[in-house]
Amino acid sequence: MNHQKKYRIVIVANATWNIYNFRLNVLDVLIANDFDVYVVAPVDKYIFYKESFPEVKHIHLRHLNRDGTNPIQELILIREFVRIYRKIKPDLVLHYTVKPNIYGGFAAGILKIPSIAVVTGLGYAFIHKGFIKAITKLLYRLSSKYHNKIIFENIDDKKLFVKYNLIKKNKGISIKGCGVDIEYFSPVNQNGKKKSNIVFTFIGRLLYDKGIVEFVEAAKIIKKDYINTEFWLIGEVDEKNPASVSEEDLINWVKNKNVIYHGFKENIKKYIAKSDCIVLPSYREGMSRTITEGMSMGKPVIATDVAGCKEAVDNRENGYLVPVKEIDPLVSAMEEIINMTTDERDEMGKNGREKAIKEFDDNLIADEILNVILDILKTDK
Secondary structure (H helix, E strand, C coil): CCCCCCCEEEEECCCHHHHHHHCHHHHHHHHHCCCEEEEECCCCHHHHHHHCCCCCEEECCCCCCCCCCCHHHHHHHHHHHHHHHHHHCCCEEEEECHHHHHHHHHHHHHHCCCEEEEECCCHHHHHCCCHHHHHHHHHHHHHHCCCCEEEECCHHHHHHHHHCCCCCHHHEEECCCCCECCCCCCCCCCCCCCCCCEEEEEECCCEHHHCHHHHHHHHHHHHHHCCCEEEEEECCCCCCCCCECCHHHHHHHHHCCCCEEEECCCCCHHHHHCCCEEEECCCCCCCCHHHHHHHHCCCCEEEECCCCCCCCCCECCCEEEECCCCHHHHHHHHHHHHCCCHHHHHHHHHHHHHHHHHHHEHHHHHHHHHHHHHHHHHHCC
């Protein structure tokens, strides 16, 4: 890239975990294009991402409490953002996740720094009615005027923000999620291993909003008629989330032997490889990473007909879309998968892999974000 100057860019998120799991493709493309890159996020065990990116400067964000609602704490966070941005003097800030989008947006506005917010899903605050939803909407409406662009991970979230009058229509753009590493998440040959059981796998944080109860209930019904099935749960309890699964529920599910709980796994790839179908009956997503990783590995998928899932699933082509919060249609979709021949399942998986390559490759997504950044930098001169 022929810059007259080396642009300085800051990427902000609510956890280093978020950077490691979802933003490395963006770091790659920015470094490849000769940006001076800073990351601002609370440091956690995923700080080891720096080993692969020695040129990135990481700044610890001290005052971000992901689930706090104390207004004084939030003002302290805005002040911290202002102090950090004033010190770095970036040409642009790329914000991810709710609090950076809102409070980082205010800070960028105060300092007149070009800014992008990436709405990575609407989460608990938007799924559930109440005070938190009203406040979150108000804060998004107030902060959105300080962002040059707001990127959404699906079309529905963008439409919702326009409908609620949280953003001006021309500010929003939709990009399909954070992308999938389609070379890493590629189909694994099971070497002709004859499998006795059909495995349905749920991967994600153990939240009621992810449709985990519907998954467990469907498993209970299916297991009565099809003994050659297994239902795997993979993920951790997110205690800070109000929709987190209770310990009691989890113990009961495991005790009743309808599901096998594998806990949280760093290496998800080998579990997807051993699965026959990836299932996510979520109430709403940004863009489901679980579903797109399953597709990338050539697995049929079952998901709900909601924002962040329906853009990934072409019904009956690469999987099934079922109505949200309904168990019977979910059971029917699972039965269809069970009653298919191996070749039919493989064909469905192949269609998913092709769609993942065409639409969800993380290099394509990173390039789209880079283009948005460059457009703003050019017009801001």
